[in-house]
Amino acid sequence: MTFTKKRKQRMSILIAAMVIMALLAGCGGGSGNSAQKASGEDDKSQKVQLQFYMLGDAPKDLPAVEAEINKMAEKDLNATVKFNYTTWTDWDQKYKLLLSSGQPIDLIFTADWTQYQAYAKKGAFLPLDDLLPKAAPALQKFVPQDMWDGVKIGGKIYTVPGTYKEYVTNGFVWREDLREKYNLPKPTDIKSYEAYMDGIRQHEPNMKPVSLNSDIKGNLHDRYSELVTKSVGALPYGIGIKYEKPTEVYKYWGSDEQKEELNTYKRWAEKGFIPKNVLNVKDTLQDQVTSGKAASIFGDNPTRFNDMVIKLKASHPDWKLEYYPFPLTTGFATPVHPIHNGFAIPKSSPNPARALAFYEKLVTDKRYNLLTQYGIEGKNYEVKDGYYQLIGNGSTNGFSREGMNSWAWRNPEYMLFDSGFDRVKKIFAELDKIQKPDLFTGFAEDYTTYQAEKAALEQVEKQYLYPLEAGLIDNVDQGLQTFMQKANQAGLEKIQTEYTKQWEAYVKEKGIK
Amino acid sequence: MAIKEDAYTRLFKIISYAVIIIASIACLLPFLLIISASLTSNESIIRDGYHFIPQQFSLEGYRTVFTFPEEVLRAYGVTIFTTVVGTTLGLFLMTMAGYVLARKDFKYRNAFSFYIYFTTLFGGGLVPWYIMLTKYLGLLDTYTVLIFPGLMTPFLIILMKNFIRSSMPEELFESAKIDGAGDFKIYYRIVLPLSTPGIATVGLFLALAYWNDWFSSSLFINDPHKYQLQYYLYNVINSMQFIAQMGAGTGVSLSNDMPTESTKMAMAIVVTGPILLLYPFIQRYFVKGLTIGAVKG
Numbered sequence: 001m002t003f004t005k006k007r008k009q010r011m012s013i014l015i016a017a018m019v020i021m022a023l024l025a026g027c028g029g030g031s032g033n034s035a036q037k038a039s040g041e042d043d044k045s046q047k048v049q050l051q052f053y054m055l056g057d058a059p060k061d062l063p064a065v066e067a068e069i070n071k072m073a074e075k076d077l078n079a080t081v082k083f084n085y086t087t088w089t090d091w092d093q094k095y096k097l098l099l100s101s102g103q104p105i106d107l108i109f110t111a112d113w114t115q116y117q118a119y120a121k122k123g124a125f126l127p128l129d130d131l132l133p134k135a136a137p138a139l140q141k142f143v144p145q146d147m148w149d150g151v152k153i154g155g156k157i158y159t160v161p162g163t164y165k166e167y168v169t170n171g172f173v174w175r176e177d178l179r180e181k182y183n184l185p186k187p188t189d190i191k192s193y194e195a196y197m198d199g200i201r202q203h204e205p206n207m208k209p210v211s212l213n214s215d216i217k218g219n220l221h222d223r224y225s226e227l228v229t230k231s232v233g234a235l236p237y238g239i240g241i242k243y244e245k246p247t248e249v250y251k252y253w254g255s256d257e258q259k260e261e262l263n264t265y266k267r268w269a270e271k272g273f274i275p276k277n278v279l280n281v282k283d284t285l286q287d288q289v290t291s292g293k294a295a296s297i298f299g300d301n302p303t304r305f306n307d308m309v310i311k312l313k314a315s316h317p318d319w320k321l322e323y324y325p326f327p328l329t330t331g332f333a334t335p336v337h338p339i340h341n342g343f344a345i346p347k348s349s350p351n352p353a354r355a356l357a358f359y360e361k362l363v364t365d366k367r368y369n370l371l372t373q374y375g376i377e378g379k380n381y382e383v384k385d386g387y388y389q390l391i392g393n394g395s396t397n398g399f400s401r402e403g404m405n406s407w408a409w410r411n412p413e414y415m416l417f418d419s420g421f422d423r424v425k426k427i428f429a430e431l432d433k434i435q436k437p438d439l440f441t442g443f444a445e446d447y448t449t450y451q452a453e454k455a456a457l458e459q460v461e462k463q464y465l466y467p468l469e470a471g472l473i474d475n476v477d478q479g480l481q482t483f484m485q486k487a488n489q490a491g492l493e494k495i496q497t498e499y500t501k502q503w504e505a506y507v508k509e510k511g512i513k
Numbered sequence: 514m515a516i517k518e519d520a521y522t523r524l525f526k527i528i529s530y531a532v533i534i535i536a537s538i539a540c541l542l543p544f545l546l547i548i549s550a551s552l553t554s555n556e557s558i559i560r561d562g563y564h565f566i567p568q569q570f571s572l573e574g575y576r577t578v579f580t581f582p583e584e585v586l587r588a589y590g591v592t593i594f595t596t597v598v599g600t601t602l603g604l605f606l607m608t609m610a611g612y613v614l615a616r617k618d619f620k621y622r623n624a625f626s627f628y629i630y631f632t633t634l635f636g637g638g639l640v641p642w643y644i645m646l647t648k649y650l651g652l653l654d655t656y657t658v659l660i661f662p663g664l665m666t667p668f669l670i671i672l673m674k675n676f677i678r679s680s681m682p683e684e685l686f687e688s689a690k691i692d693g694a695g696d697f698k699i700y701y702r703i704v705l706p707l708s709t710p711g712i713a714t715v716g717l718f719l720a721l722a723y724w725n726d727w728f729s730s731s732l733f734i735n736d737p738h739k740y741q742l743q744y745y746l747y748n749v750i751n752s753m754q755f756i757a758q759m760g761a762g763t764g765v766s767l768s769n770d771m772p773t774e775s776t777k778m779a780m781a782i783v784v785t786g787p788i789l790l791l792y793p794f795i796q797r798y799f800v801k802g803l804t805i806g807a808v809k810g
Contacts, residue, residue: 057752058737060581084735088752089744094732101644103653283559291559315556396580 047074048351050081050106050358053098055114056405058085061375061398068371076361079354083404099124102348106355109408110159110344112337117444120158125344126352127156135353136360147338153444160359161338164410167431168340169333170223170299171325173308177318178204178295186322189329190228190264193298197273200295209273211294213281216469217461223299224261227326233440237457237495238487241503243332246439246512249500253492254484262468262476269471278470290315299326302427310420325427333431337441341408362409369414373406375399381416388416443506450498453491460486551575551778558774574779585783587738588745591659595741596723599660603719604712606664611673611711612704617683626674633667643732658733659741663722669715676711677704724788746784750777 059065062083070080086094095114098105110116110125119125132140139160140148147161172187174196179186182203187193197209212219225231229252232241238253252258268274275281286304288294290311300308305323312319327333343359345352361368374381374388380399382389390397401418402410417425447454464483473479484492506512518526542565550563554571561568578585610629614622636642642662652658681704689699705712730744740748 057748085737086735087731087748089748090731097640097643097732100640101647103647287559291556293560 044078044354046078048079048354050079050351050355051104052081052083053105053108054083054085054405055088055091055095055109056085057087058083059375059399059403061380062404064379065371065375065399065404068376069368072367073358073361077354077357079351079358081358085405099346104348104350105346106349106351107343107359108346109405110339110342111408112339112441116159116339116342116344117153117442118446120153120156120344121444121446124346125158126347126349127158128160128345128356129157131345131352131356132157135356138364139356139360142364150338150442151342159339159342159344160356160363160408162341162408162410163363164341164407164412164415165335165428166303167325167327167333167335167428168301168303169325169327169431170226170301171305171323171327171427172296172298173289173300173305174296174322175289176320176322179322180320186324187296188324190224193296194268196296197268198271201272204295207292208275208288208294209296210268211285211288211297212274212278213283213285213288214279216278216466219285220265220298221261221469223326224264226299227329228261229257230330233438235440236445237454237499238492239496239499239503241440243436243439247504247507249503251496253487254480259476259480262471262480265469265471266473266476267471274471276472279466279472289321292316292319302424306420306424309423310418313420323427325431327431327434331434332436333434334438335431335435337438339441341410343408359409363411366411366414369409369411370416372404373402373410373414374416375403383416386416387419389418439512442510443503445499446502450491450495453495456490457487457492457495460490547778547781551775551782553775555775571775574775574777575783577776578779578783584737585742585745585780588740588742589784589787591656591739592724592742595656595659595726596720599663599723600716600720602660603664603666604716607666607670607673607715607719608705608708608712609700610665610670611677612700614670614674615677615681616686626671629667629670646733653733654735654739655733656739659726659729659739660723662729663719663726666719666722669718673708673711673715677708680711681707742784746780749780 066081066083073079073081086098092114095108098108099119110119143161143163147163148157151157151159151161172193174187178184178200179196182199184196184199185192187196200207200209222234225234229240230243231252232243232246235241235252238251238258240250240252240255240257241248265274283293285294285297285300286308289297290308302323302325305321309321312321325333345355349355362372363369370377376399377383379391380397380403381391381401388401390400401416460483464479464486467473468476468479468483545565546563549565549567550558551574552570552572553564553567554569554573557567557569557571613619614626614629616622619625637645646658646662647653652661685703686699689703694702725743726741727744727747730739730741731747734740734744
């Protein structure tokens, strides 16, 4: 008897403790919104410190730049700003915590790859529609209207998009000196690329014909779908949507199209292009080429190609790299979507209006812009014949080009480039002629209804699809069948139906045909 | 003349020596590989892979690390500071807690014990913890946040409590009380001197936890000057790999020179080196503390 009584008592303590905990947690969540001031009224006589959150690592000379910026900002806006960095280690977890804990943050980096769409949908950011004309009219004018429209989620603007137009579309990268030496064809599509790799295999048996690492899906499949199947973007869950027919969603997994893709990899693996241990390789694709281990990359973007050329110029001046953008084969190039780089004001910001006014200065005021993009002139960089020149080298200079990770507030009018960047500009100019808008990135997937299935499917994909994509399975048909069976068990049907529904709604909302 | 060992003892010795030798080689080899890699040129690492003897000798990695030695040294300073302060404070608090909970005449000791024990079973999770420390206590970007959350570990408090209860009879406190000692006097004149083995064990656990901590820096520190050593290292090693993976689809161009393979290895050596040299001198304390701790549970 006494036993049960004691137990009851304990249970009640337990329950009470849980209730209290739940209450406390509830309070924590609720109080985050009370600090909100979205009206746009800003009393500039009160001095404030803005909290600015960036991804990545802070450059060494940040304190000096911050001090300079603060001198100007104090005079112009009666505000100082503190630049905080998350580092690249576990940044996504920190990013989530920063936004969910309701800390006083005034400006935070957003992009499609930091789940801007999802956070905006969940209400983590402040809508800027009413605030913009009052707090930052110049900024509103500076960013073209179609970009403002492009970043809208549910009809509202939640981020200030970056306005610099660039292409991160892929293209073949190969060793031109080797190609000339052995008289191999120029890679422009899968067939010519394979012939190039065949030649490398034959003449340079110790070299890898193509640079690959454990990220097989990114290295092979994503590139393939950009070049051959011409999909609207890197689609998940075996969904297929072609750029020419964005309203038609089909099942890519299990299709003949996919079989052809997998057979290609199978052939490559048999020819020895894909090493057996590829799923264990951790070296970056670029390092493998610049060290002479591999002879090509199946798809990289123009900017990174340019970085490699510069690197090689110093270490192996006799090697030559060439580039062929996929869009020249597919017939269209999509510049980065406006949400690719931007800054949002979290809901918990105590000074949204001042933050926006400061951001306007960063973008439109040349002094602010140059200082935050390139550091202090004469100390960190100098301008020679209109080109940007770093003083010293990367390890002695405390603020390299765009060292603050300041991609979002690039202003094309003030931008300075390395002389080597002319190569990229030339590629961009070529792509400009065939440009078409990015249809995919504006889409905000909401996976709350199929979260469990999604996790299960990811596991299945890793276990059964990656080896297929690495050409490691002897019987492709059978392997694909096994994968499809496991994927269906994981709930593929449900995910695809739901995703299709969301996509169709998006296409309709944006008027994409 | 020594007693002749029988065949079984000899066999046992041979086997155990062999096992230990193999095990210690297995522990040493990866470290040798790091040393060798730190002395190899970066290109050679990528092209030829890791070798025990550098294919292409180069000191470039070390040169890069020592261009800005103050960063490593500062991280060292932070870790030493948090370890010393955290261990001292934590030991003080936990021996106090253990002593109080071990006293039978403390009326609410069961309730308190349960409360402490309860936290090992149910925690609020990461987000409430984060909100608590940053929003309500305002500890973001302070040294306190590196020390404070680790001060009272429930497991170590229970360990301390059990140790005091089993090694010091209640009568001891009674007689001290009769002699006119107050509670605090009993604590520092009787309990503390008698529980040195327990303190050594708990102190060791605590010190190791502080020394190896990187998670607090990762979550709560924005100012690179306040990074702990382990996090500093972790961050350097991680960031390049991460950026390399991410950069392809994002068009994020990173013009700043990222640390190369050999630099990462050199960094690992520089960071672990001093503690390795220190270890032989303090090792005997470690062994003593652990055995006593193991016996007493």
